[in-house]
Amino acid sequence: MYSNVLLPRQWSRFACICRYSTAVEGQKLPQCSASSDGISPPPRIRRGPTDILEALAATVGPDPTAAHYKYHDDPYLIPLSNFRKRAYALSAEAGRRAAVWIRDNHAELFNMREWDPPAKMKTPHYNADPRIDAYAPKPIYTSESNRRRPTIHYQQLASGGLAASVPAARGVEGVGGDLRVKFLQLLCFYNEKEADSMEWMEERWFASNIKERQAATWRTGGLAEKIFASIEPKTSEAYCAIIQGMAKYYQAERAHMLAQEAIEKGLVLSTDVYNSLLSCVGFLKEGTTMRTEALKATLAEMHKHGISPNQGTLTACLRSVSAWGGGRALQQLALQLLAEFRQIGIQPGLSAYYYMLCLFCKERGPKVDILSTILADLESRETLTAVEPTDTNFFITAMGVCSDHLQDVNMAERLHTLLMKGDNYKLVGDAYKESIYYRHYVTVACRQAPFEKTTELLDTLVPNVYVPEPTVFEEIIKTLELGGAGARLAAAWSQLVIFGHAKRVRLVERLLQAMCSCYQYQDDEVKAKTRAAAADILSFGQLTDEEIAQKRDQRTPQAQLSAQALTNIIQLCSDVTDKADPSWEAVSEAAQRLRKEAVGVPTDPAALAAAAQATAQKGKPGIAAAVSEAAQRLSKEAVGVPTDPAALAAVPQATAAKGKPGIAAALVMYLAENGFEEATTASASVLGPLLNRTESEVQQLLATPRGSLEESLHPSAAVLLDAYHLATTGVEPSRNARDSSSSDSDSDSSSDDE
Structure with a gap:
């Protein structure tokens, strides 16, 4: 019975091996250009793993409306x-970090796989086809190993940990000179720190907004200096390593002293x-x-010793000059350096031009158009290649010059065309720099x-390539307002919600103001969209009772719409006939929130604080506490008054004519x-349209005492009479009369609505 099962399995395995061998043979191409039958196939062209994808991508070009490839x-x-x-990118990278941790701490799970192709040899860590070294578990080094990571084994070199490579050696003295110099170079390059991993790009991108500290961070008296002191005789390579390390980490004085020492010994220093x-x-x-x-x-000394720049x-040179400040003298020095280097055939790179922009285009300096000359030079080159890390600073700095210094959109479009040429877009830098670039461009x-x-x-x-920040979005709103784009302004509210800016009250109020200024020029469909957006x-952001109770203990109060913003909402939403x-x-x-939050706004809020302090000094702490509490409540609830009360005053008459007397009376x-x-x-x-009376009858009614009209007037009309007397005499009506009139007016208004 078992033979009936094993034979088909063996035959299937044998057939799989044959197919695999046939496929491998079919992939072989003749390496010579001649054959016996007269057919000469072309020689084989070695292709990379992504050559076909790059060729296909070149036929369609980039799609700016598509999401970044790192997102689903x-x-x-x-x-x-x-x-x-940011959260999406960092969370995906955190998942990769978790996978790396499992791979490194449980490497035994990745030794081999039983389902590899039959022809593959089972070897440790050979579990993929093709093999990818980056995904394979890293080898584990023991105390007898010769290869070690810098951060863990710095001190082991000094204590003889690497002496296993030389059996009779003890300590550093047993390490060969070449090995000691290479290790010194490693220490100086990283300043005795662990090298930054090249895998976690997102973390580096989102942390790159932290400026580099230009301070002496060199480890004085560290292992690098000890190894340098142990090298005898000291060679040019050792001096070059220690000098470059000290200069890189701003130990400038000692670096120059060691350079003079090397020159006095007759050693040749490199250009670097x-x-x-x-x-x-x-x-x-x-x-x-x-x-x-x-x-x-220093330049003359290079020329004296025959060192080619x-x-x-x-x-x-330009980096140093740009860091010294500004002024005409430094600018002339930079131009002189540029001209002399061009005479010897050295063209400036992107980093050199970046420092030129930093020197000439100061934020508060005079307007200097050096960017057009720089762009003319870069446009004449076939390709732009990144040589130094600061090359990625050129495009964002140049676009900032176009936006803030020159204020020239034509120059900005010219710069953007250069960036999109060929493979230049990789020079825009990381995600943070890309956002800054488009911020200036927009x-x-x-x-x-x-x-x-x-x-x-x-x-x-917007939004896949660039999501505008609040300041940029305010510029967009201003542009749409000037262009009278009511439909885009209505859609801008949904963008504020999607982009996470809907709780920025200043931005929302600016949008409402733009909607009001453009509203009357729009068609009915756009007006309906604008009213829906205002509502x-x-x-x-309306909170439930539980959320309100939770936020009462917070020190930072929730931002509220101002009285002007509520007025704008009233103006927009009241323009309906139904x-x-x-x-x-x-x-x-909006009318209820106006009366609830913005009644009795003090013209001088600072006077309340002064009154509380004076009351406390006079021995009335209880009254002072009450005044202070009132000031705090006013700071949380009072949201100002409308800047254009005439516009709000025009709303009640139209509102009453449309059958909403309660709202008109409240306003x-x-x-x-x-x-x-x-x-x-x-x-x-x-009052005239509400009571259907002439103007003379309304004036006579206004002159009649309030008490004699208590039971004969509509509740909304009574509130209007109270408002008239309050505006003319400044005497507030009795609280009970106001409350009853307001409640009657509200109920009357609700019955009218029904």
Whole structure:
């Protein structure tokens, strides 16, 4: 019975081996160009693993509206805010870190796989086809190993840990000279720290906004200096390593002393050593004149010893000059350096041009158009290659110059065309620098470009390529307001919600102001969208009773819409003719919030604090505490008054004519309680349509005492009379009468709505 099972399995295994061998033979191509039958196939072209994909991608070009490849290509999963993009990228990288931890700490799980192809030899850590070394478990080094990681085994070198390679050796003296110099170079390059991993790009990208400290961080008296002291005789390689390490970590004075010591011994220093000395020459001298002389002396010393400069020499010189400040003298020095290096055939790189922009285009300096000359030089080159890490600073700095210094959108478009040419986009840098680049680009386009070109740019970049920050979004709102784009302004509210800016009150209020200014020029469909957006703004962020109770203990109060923003919502949502339109609910809610939150706003809030302090000094701590509590409540609830009360005063008359007397009365009372002169005319203009009386009859009614009209007036009309008397006499009506009138008015208004 078992033979019936084993034979088919063996035959299947044998057939699999045959197919595998046939496939391998079929992939072999003739390596010569001649054959016996006269057919000469072309020689085989070695292809990389991604050559076909790159060829296919070149036929279609990049799609700026598509999400980044590191995000899932699903509209429900693509992050559309800066916070979500950052969280998504870092969480994915955290998952990879967890996988690496499992691989490194449980390497026995990845030794081999039983389901590998039959022809594959079973070897440890050979569990994929093709083999990928980065995914395989790392080898484990023991105490007898010769290869060690720098952070763990620095001290073992000094104590003889590497002496196993030389059996008769003891300590550092047993280590060969070449090995000791290479280890010294490693120590100097990393300053005795663990090298940054090249795997975790997202963490480095989102942490790159931290500026580098230009301070002496070299480990004085550390292992590098001990190994350098143990090398005898000291060679040029040892001096070059220690000097470059000290200069890289800003131990400038000792680096120059060791350089002079090496020169006195007749040792030849490399060009890279002089470049590192030039980059920190400013730490040795004080003042522009002495620093300039030191820079020229170092260049003259290079020429004296026959050391040929390179592109890094020019970059190091300009880096030092740009760090010394500004002024015409330094600018002339930089131009002189640029001209002399060009005479010897050295063209400046992106880093050199970056430092030139830093020197010439100061934030508060005079406007200097050096960028056009730089772009002309870069446009004439076939390709741009990154040589130094600071090369990625050029494009973001140049776009910042276009936006803030030159304010020239044509120059910005020219720079962007250069960035999109060929493979230059990789020079934009990491995700943080890319965001800064587009921030400047969108800002200068909103301020300087035509409206159609700006909207086209926004449709291309937002939101997959770039999510605008609040300051940039405010510039976008201003541009849409000037262009009268009501539909885009209505859609901007949904973008604020998606981008995570909906709780930024200043930005929302700016959007409402733009909606109001453009509203009257729009068609009915756009007006309906604008009203819906305004109503949604009012209802957004409303807290439940439990959430309100939780936030009472927080020290930072929740930001509230100002009285002007509520006025804008009332203006927008009251422009309807249908009495049953849902927009009236937003108008009623906004009117209630106006009277609840913005009544009795002090003209001088600082006077309350002064009164509390004076009361406490007079021995009345209880009263002082009450005044202080009132000031705190006012700071949390009072949200100002409308900047244009005339616009709010025009709403009640139209609201009463559309069958909403309760809302009209509440708005007029709000104007009267805050002392606006418009309350007098507003109350008179609303009473006429409400009571169906002429103007003379309304004036006679206003002159009649309030008590004799208590039971004969509509509740909303009674509130209007109270508002009129409050606006004209300044005497507030009795609290009981106001409360009953308000409740009657509200109930009457609700019955009218029904």
